[in-house]
Amino acid sequence: MGLLPTDRWLEEDEGDPFRLCARLVPFFAKASARDIFSYLRRYGMYRSAQQAARLLPRMREQRLWARVGRIYERQRSAWKGPDVPVFLLPADDRNGKMKREFQGKGGVAFADKLFFFLLPDHRDEEIAALVVHEYNHVCRLKRLPNDGRDATLLDAVVMEGLAEHAVAETVGDAQCASWTRYYGEREIEQFWRRYIAPNRDVSASHPLSARLLYGLGSYPNMGGYAVGYAIVRRCLERGHSLTELMGIEARQIAALAGFADAE
Structure with missing residues (x-):
């Protein structure tokens, strides 16, 4: 259309x-x-x-x-x-x-x-x-199953990472959002363990998911987005392509990236 x-x-x-x-x-x-x-x-x-x-x-x-x-x-x-x-x-x-x-x-x-x-x-x-x-x-x-209507927080986190790496590959790194550069690897690991992994099955439509993704309230600014970007980056560094990752479920993508508790 x-x-x-x-x-x-x-x-x-x-x-x-x-x-x-x-x-x-x-x-x-x-x-x-x-x-x-x-x-x-x-x-x-x-x-x-x-x-x-x-x-x-x-x-x-x-x-x-x-x-x-x-x-x-x-x-x-x-x-x-x-x-x-x-x-x-x-x-x-x-x-x-x-x-x-x-x-x-x-x-x-x-x-x-x-x-x-x-x-x-x-x-x-x-x-x-x-x-x-x-x-x-x-x-x-x-x-995604049901066109994403049953998506979880982890689905949303990974989806943001896929989308911003698509920007990097298609338009160039210079047009990637500033949040892709906010945090180091140690901080990303902490965000994963403390915020994302324990809540990964929360519905993407639940208010908590928005708070974790955007870093509302006391949560790290754009923390969920940054974790998603890091997950996909690690997969790409390990030889997986963005095209391949687009067809893989979020839990498997997190596991391929080597994030703990992603089974």
């Missing part, structure tokens, strides 16, 4: 996020427009009509819809992956954590749809990094 005309929707809906999300209801099972807005906002969607009115003209000037569409189609063709509906919307330019950890861009992937949240000044290589990361999630979710 590819990129949908969300720029036209934004114009017709006067940037109202609730009216925009009402258009998305058919793409979700049993979710209201308010539910969808609340969910997408967590991943970086703009928050108000005023924001949309300020950002939309500049996004159009920078031809973001054409650029995102081209990059997405190129990646889908390269990976021979599923063709899913793609939604491009303005990012929340007042989200400090997103600016620090994700260069001000955001996204969220499902097995059957994909959302990107961008700002007018994002360069093509930054857009490509986001597209590769999130589309890699789509491809991985398609390989």
